[in-house]
Amino acid sequence: MSFTGYQRELSYKHYDGSYSAFGNSDPSGNTWLTAFVMKSFASAKQFIFIDQLYVDQAKTWLGQQQQYSGSFASVGQLFHSDMKGGVNDEVTLTAYITAALLELGTPLTDPMVQNGLNFLRNAFTQLNSIYATALLSYTFTLAGDQYMRIRALTILNSQAIVEAGGRHWRRESHLNVLDSLEVEMTSYVLLALLSGPVLQTFDMSYSASIARWLAQQQNAFGGFASTQDTVVALQALAKYSAATYLLTGTVVVTVTGPSPPKIFTVSQSNRLLLQESSLQVVPGDYTVKAEGKGCVFAQVSLSLYNGKRPQTNMVIIEVKLLSGFQLDKESLKPSSDKINVTLLFDLS
Known part of the structure; x- marks a missing residue:
């Protein structure tokens, strides 16, 4: 990449x-x-x-x-x-x-x-x-x-x-x-x-x-x-x-609340691994407790579903050049303030 x-x-x-x-x-x-x-x-x-x-x-x-x-x-x-x-x-x-x-x-x-x-x-x-x-x-x-x-x-x-x-x-x-x-x-x-x-x-x-x-x-x-x-x-x-890096140390993070307890262990062998788990019961009051020696970062992410979006009657399609075709760059100069060439279809 x-x-x-x-x-x-x-x-x-x-x-x-x-x-x-x-x-x-x-x-x-x-x-x-x-x-x-x-x-x-x-x-x-x-x-x-x-x-x-x-x-x-x-x-x-x-x-x-x-x-x-x-x-x-x-x-x-x-x-x-x-x-x-x-x-x-x-x-x-x-x-x-x-x-x-x-x-x-x-x-x-x-x-x-x-x-x-x-x-x-x-x-x-x-x-x-x-x-x-x-x-x-x-x-x-x-x-x-x-x-x-x-x-x-x-x-x-x-x-x-x-x-x-x-x-x-x-x-x-x-x-x-x-x-x-x-x-x-x-x-x-x-x-x-x-x-x-x-x-x-x-x-x-x-x-x-x-x-x-x-x-x-x-x-x-x-x-x-x-x-x-x-x-x-x-x-x-x-x-x-x-x-703040430490050569040794292990931290055990426990999350308790309405959902079943979640336990995460962060050690030198997995310190670069992202550990995550879903909370089954939300909303609710949860407690995060860390024990051991080291530094860990805990984050809570909440996503809300607001229902289906209304139809817009529009769709944007990006079109790439087919094999064997060459772009006429001169024709694009008037619109060189845009990165992509797009086609807009109104379905109304």
Whole structure:
């Protein structure tokens, strides 16, 4: 599956090494998407074969977009702007790209990294969003800049929302509802805490409260609200899992309530196995009790059946080209804002 995704991603590659939603059909690659692909390819190299040339080409193209100030210019269009999460200005874009370069193992002496970090240091006092502060805290941590890291984390600590044993951050003047940026910025704070030396004010219990809140936002399928917050949240939770990993230990989890008791045993031999069971009686009050040594994550998923949906009198059919036929790409340019060619039939 990973190799299939790698091959598919290459279809969006431009000749100059950048990436965009429609590849060479677009006039230019997109800055954020190119950085995202570069970061993803570098991370996947330890699991599948990735041609280093594609990573280097993406990095070279990004370097061409860096301005004299050290910031990166936002070039090209992104088909789904929600993909990039809270990256919406030159500060957050520069922080994202600089962090991606550092995750690649790019040395601090690299001009792209040096200039990017200098720009971020100069822009720090003008930050006007919690998201930007959270992202920069992670970037400075990767750069080993403890002074800027502590400054950012100290500000974030004063803005944290602590409730029910969890800790998270919320957008300014935002409704009291969860959104993907809330998950993303909270994940960046956790990454900042776990990617550098442990700070006295922010010990492991502090990180645990963040991980607790993040785990509670995860849906039954393992994801979160969007693609980008899922990527960052899973990266942060994986970092936390590695930091709290124990070589030994077994935990027995017992679920009691109106249904017959359910017992789950989590040990080193099955710690990566998803264990699940259906509750026969709902609604009802259930108790989850864990005994032993280790860390486990328990989640309850409730699905409601709302009855049959009314007929819509419409059906959408995706039509692929038959063997021997060739697509006239020129005829599709006026509608290049769509990924799929669809036929719509009205059955009324």
